[in-house]
Amino acid sequence: MPxxxxxxxLVVGAGIAGLSAALAADRKEAEVTLATKATRPESxxxxxxxxxxxxxxxxxxxxxxxxxxxxxxxxxxxxVDVLVDSADSAVRDVLVDTIGVDFDTNxxxxxxxxxxxxDEPRILHVEAATGKHVHVPFLNYVAxxxxxxxxxxxxxxxxxxxxxxxxxxxxxxxxxxxxTSAGATVLATGGIGALYPRSTNPAAATGDGIAMAxxxxxxxxxxxxxxxxxxxxxGDGAGESFLVSEAVRGEGAVLRNGDGxxxxxxxxxxxxxxxxxxxxxxxxxxxxATGEVVLDVSPLDFEGEFPSLARKCQDAxxxxxxxxxAPAEHFLCGGVDVDDRGRSSLGRLYAVGECARTGVxxxxxxxxxxxxxxxxxxxxxxxxxxxxxxxxxxxxDLLERDPDLPERFARDKMHRLRRVMDEQLGxxxxxxxxxxxxxxxxxxxxxVDAYVRTxxxxxxxxxxxxxxxxxxxxxxxxxxxxxxxTHKLVTEDVPEPSAD
Numbered sequence: 001m002p003x004x005x006x007x008x009x010l011v012v013g014a015g016i017a018g019l020s021a022a023l024a025a026d027r028k029e030a031e032v033t034l035a036t037k038a039t040r041p042e043s044x045x046x047x048x049x050x051x052x053x054x055x056x057x058x059x060x061x062x063x064x065x066x067x068x069x070x071x072x073x074x075x076x077x078x079x080v081d082v083l084v085d086s087a088d089s090a091v092r093d094v095l096v097d098t099i100g101v102d103f104d105t106n107x108x109x110x111x112x113x114x115x116x117x118x119d120e121p122r123i124l125h126v127e128a129a130t131g132k133h134v135h136v137p138f139l140n141y142v143a144x145x146x147x148x149x150x151x152x153x154x155x156x157x158x159x160x161x162x163x164x165x166x167x168x169x170x171x172x173x174x175x176x177x178x179x180t181s182a183g184a185t186v187l188a189t190g191g192i193g194a195l196y197p198r199s200t201n202p203a204a205a206t207g208d209g210i211a212m213a214x215x216x217x218x219x220x221x222x223x224x225x226x227x228x229x230x231x232x233x234x235g236d237g238a239g240e241s242f243l244v245s246e247a248v249r250g251e252g253a254v255l256r257n258g259d260g261x262x263x264x265x266x267x268x269x270x271x272x273x274x275x276x277x278x279x280x281x282x283x284x285x286x287x288x289a290t291g292e293v294v295l296d297v298s299p300l301d302f303e304g305e306f307p308s309l310a311r312k313c314q315d316a317x318x319x320x321x322x323x324x325x326a327p328a329e330h331f332l333c334g335g336v337d338v339d340d341r342g343r344s345s346l347g348r349l350y351a352v353g354e355c356a357r358t359g360v361x362x363x364x365x366x367x368x369x370x371x372x373x374x375x376x377x378x379x380x381x382x383x384x385x386x387x388x389x390x391x392x393x394x395x396x397d398l399l400e401r402d403p404d405l406p407e408r409f410a411r412d413k414m415h416r417l418r419r420v421m422d423e424q425l426g427x428x429x430x431x432x433x434x435x436x437x438x439x440x441x442x443x444x445x446x447x448v449d450a451y452v453r454t455x456x457x458x459x460x461x462x463x464x465x466x467x468x469x470x471x472x473x474x475x476x477x478x479x480x481x482x483x484x485x486t487h488k489l490v491t492e493d494v495p496e497p498s499a500d
Contacts, residue, residue, distance in 0.1 A: 006390045007033035007149070009382070010168055010182035012156045012209065014038055016371050017353025018188030019138045020094065020378025021342075021385070025186075026146040028386035033180065034142070035154040035171050037204050052103075052113055052125030052247065053134070053371040055091055060084045062119050070117040070275045070366035072485045076359025082340050083360050083369070086376045091124065094375060099137045102126065115246040115367035116273040123368045125247065129308045134371065156208060157461045159185065160393055161216040165347030167393045169212070172458055179395035183388030184348045186381055187213060187336065188374070191354040192226070194462075195470050196329035196426075197418045200229050200243040206462040207469030209355035213336045214468060219345040221357045222334030223469075224477035224487045227365050228427050230279035231255075231295055232328035235316055242312055243330075244295055244323055246367050249273060252299040255283065256322070258290030277364045277486045280327040284427045287326060294322035327427050331370060333361040333486065334476070342381030348388060350381040363485025398456040409451070410459040417444055417470055425473055428490045434478040441471045 009025040011018045014036035022034045056063050064084050068075045095101045103124040104111040112121040126133035143150050153173055160168040160179065168182040189209030193201020214220050231244040249255075249272045257263050267282040268274035274282075283293045298321040303310040313323055336344050336351035338358055344351055353374040360373055424430070424437035445467040452464050483489040 004179040004181060004392065004395065005033070005171075006181045006392065007031050008183045008388070008390065009033070009186065009385045010035065010180055010184070011186045011188060011382075012036075012169065013188030013190060013353065013355075014139060014150070015188060015190055015353055015374060016134060016138065017356075017374030017378040018186070019135075019142050020375050021186045021188060021350070021352055021382035022142055022148045023094065023098075023146065024379045024382030025386040026142075026148050026382075028383055030183075030386035032146075032148045033151065033182070034148050035151045035156060035169075035180075037153065037155045039153045052123040052130040052368045053091060053095070053375070054118070054123050054366070054368040055087050055372070056084055057088075057112070057120070057122050059120070060087075063087075063122065066117060066119050067360065067366045067369065068362075071362030071364050072275075072277075074362030074364075074485060076362070079340065079359035082380075083358075083373060083376055086380075087372055090375050090379055091372070094138075094379070095134060099134075099141045101134055101137060113247050114250040114273075116249065116279065117270070117275045117366055118250075118368075123247070127306060127308050131371070155458050155461070156189075156212060157398070157456070157458070158396070159212050159216045159349070160395060161346065162393050164217070166216060166349035167391055170395060170398065172456075172461075175457075177398055177456060181390050181392040182348075183390045184350060184385035186342070186350040186352060186385055187355055188351075188353045188378065189355045192332050192466075192469055192473075193329055194414070195417060195421050195466055195473075197422050198232060198234075198241060198326070199329040200232055201329070204462075206466045207355075208462065208465045209351060210335050210472065211465035211468035213344060213346070213349065213351060213355075214472060216346060216349070218349060218351075219337040220335060220472055221337040222363070222476070223332070223472045224480050225333035225361070225363045225485055226329060226425070226473060227276055227331040227333055227486045228280040228327040229330035230276060230283045230327055231323075231325040233313070233316065233318070234324050234326045241328070242316075243328070244309065244325060245306070246276070248295065248297060248300075248302070248306060248309070251305055253295050253297045253302075254299065255279075255286075255325075256294050256296050257286040258292045262296075275364055276330075276367065277488070280427050281488055283325065284327055293325055295325050297321045297323065331361075331365055333357070333363065333365050338377075340380065341384040342377050343384065350385055352377040352381045363487060410463045413444060413448060413463055414466065417441070417466060420444075421470055421473070425470075425477060428488045429477055430490050431478075431481065434474060438471065438474045438478060441467060441474055445471055
């Protein structure tokens with residue numbers, strides 16, 4: 001094992017939340033190390049974001065109201081205040097003035113878009129590919145224009161914890177594990193898409209940060225609130241699956257079932273622009289009832305307004321103007337429980353971005369608030385984390401006394417985990433099946449733990465993290481007997497009643 005490394009601030013993850021934390025800590029003249037599993041931009045969740053980033057414009061009160069309404073009244077109002085009150089200044093400072101993102105304009109200023117559950121157009125975007133237009137220049141800026149040390153293709157296996165605090169992490173690269181001591185550790189590891197068979201997340205989204213924090217003793221919250229995006233392209237098995245941005249519906253596209261009928265007005269007064277949880281369940285119900293659901297883009301100039309998406313559709317052989325769609329796992333509203341500075345219940349440990357539960361989203365996230373949350377909380381956490389002194393502690397011995405894993409071990413176990421998550425913890429949940437799901441996931445975790453005790457590999461630890469995170473989702477779902485937001489219990493009547 002290589003010798004130990006020290007850094008003032010260790011950031012794990014290089015999406016917008018991790019980059020923001022690293023930038024803020026660097027601005028405070030802290031020595032910052034940023035470790036990321038990614039070796040190319042596509043491996044980070046931010047790169048995959050399509051819609052854009054919401055800002056307040058001139059009506060922060062309505063923006064706050066929209067966030068709370070989309071959450072079915074469950075969002076933490078104090079956290080919403082932090083997000084909205086910080087939105088415009090954070091976006092202007094970092095994305096516009098510092099890294100120079102060229103958001104779309106319309107000749108008279110920014111071309112603000114509108115998405116589901118937003119009362120007005122307030123979303124800055126670059127076509128329908130905002131994530132990569134934010135992530136690439138941001139990553140380049142941090143790597144080239146700051147003193148942050150960026151470690152690519154580097155995974156955190158577990159945290160260095162002792163008596164209620166975290167003092168760094170065990171980092172792995174090319175099979176070698178390095179203890180890395182830090183004054184403060186910021187988790188920015190993204191989401192949980194790899195836990196489901198269909199997701200809009202990158203394949204590396206295995207819930208690492210949540211699992212590592214939970215295993216170290218940190219509080220987690222709202223894990224049952226898994227948001228499914230209503231419109232992911234689904235082919236016949238030969239084509240690529242990809243997200244069809246909510247912005248397309250914001251510009252006039254409508255959902256139709258297998259009988260060609262527009263159905264969303266029957267589910268909600270906002271029809272195709274209803275909150276995501278409502279639309280996802282409606283799409284699932286109509287797919288079951290009529291065989292398919294398509295997004296009809298004929299009401300707009302699809303190729304002119306969304307050229308990147310149009311090219312994706314053409315490459316996949318989609319027969320426009322209709323795109324076959326289905327719900328896909330999209331965003332975890334819960335995670336490591338943190339305060340308004342990203343501080344967890346453990347000393348020196350922060351969490352930001354999708355792996356954190358700030359309280360902003362409650363039971364359901366408003367569209368185009370994830371990049372904003374990562375930016376705002378990343379900046380606040382990075383600034384707060386700077387200045388803590390490094391206190392090295394003894395690192396655990398990660399064992400390598402047994403042979404390598406069987407070739408298909410991790411793949412087969414992950415397939416089993418995804419099947420449980422898809423069948424028991426999807427768009428709708430049967431309360432009677434949640435206990436069975438927990439039992440199956442406990443057995444799987446036990447099998448994985450038995451191997452972790454004798455072997456060290458990235459794939460094995462990712463599987464361990466996935467099994468821990470899946471079990472947390474199942475446990476929180478089984479403990480919540482109230483159907484709200486993304487946590488929909490099938491014992492209640494469907495379709496979703498219209499909003500008052």
